Amino acid sequence: EAGVVQSPRYKIIEKKQPVAFWCNPISGHNTLYWYLQNLGQGPELLIRYENEEAVDDSQLPKDRFSAERLKGVDSTLKIQPAELGDSAVYLCASSLGAGGETQYFGPGTRLLVL
Amino acid sequence: AQSVAQPEDQVNVAEGNPLTVKCTYSVSGNPYLFWYVQYPNRGLQFLLKYITGDNLVKGSYGFEAEFNKSQTSFHLKKPSALVSDSALYFCAVRDMVHDYKLSFGAGTTVTVRA
Structure with a gap:
């Protein structure tokens, strides 16, 4: 069974440029998460989707970040415009549901903003 | 608010010796507890979880963890470490109120x- 797929794996952009990350969850997983992982730290939740609905985006900086999961399967996370402080790893995870279900993570997209 | 503490930034052991990685947590209710491992330039890989039941949980690659409610701990252990176990380990907790949000x-x- 394929795991969570993310692309691109690496991205280098200049500040003020836009960037987008794509995630395809494990087949059948209704819940999708986007996390931010700064160097030397654990992941922090940005947004959670139940199917196509964003049920928790309280940690998403909405002035520059946006996300969508239009058909309840794959998802895109966008930053516009990017700032130097956005350099980090962006992780996507999925699970069958919430509760005690295990979250399975993709390999992440490493973003460097110059 | 829920939180997790991993008191040791680094653990160094010789191959064949026991390995312990410490974790303590704080939640308002009963916890769901998870261990993940991260290899360089990879996403987080699920090792094991405690939801309910037996306090000793067995997971992948010979790892196990013991839930201790009185000490609010969930230490990860392996009886005989391998060089290939060298990686970054994350403990995470989810409480049953905010049942989707993992805190790492x-x-x-x-x-x-070797």
């Missing part, structure tokens, strides 16, 4: 020397 510790880097 800062991580512990494990180095197993």
Whole structure:
């Protein structure tokens, strides 16, 4: 069974440029998460989707970040415009549901903003 | 608010020796507890979880963890470490009120020397 797929794996952009990350969850997983992982730290939740609905985006900086999961399967996370402080790893995870279900993570997209 | 503490930034052991990675947590209710491992330039890989039941949980690659409610701990253990166990380990907790939000510790880097 394929795991969570993310692309691109690496991205280098200049500040003020836009960037987008794509995630395809494990087949059948209704819940999708986007996390931010700064160097030397654990992941922090940005947004959670139940199917196509964003049920928790309280940690998403909405002035520059946006996300969508239009058909309840794959998802895109966008930053516009990017700032130097956005350099980090962006992780996507999925699970069958919430509760005690295990979250399975993709390999992440490493973003460097110059 | 829920939180996780991993008191050791680094753990160094010799191959064949026991490995312990410590984790303590704080939640308002009963916890769901998870351990993940992260290899360089990879996403987080699920090792094991405690939801309910037996306090000793067995997971992948010979790892196990013991839930101790009185000490609010969930230490990860392996009886005989391998060089290939060298990686970054994260403990995470989810309480049953905010049942989707995983809070991660800062991580512990494990180095197993040959």
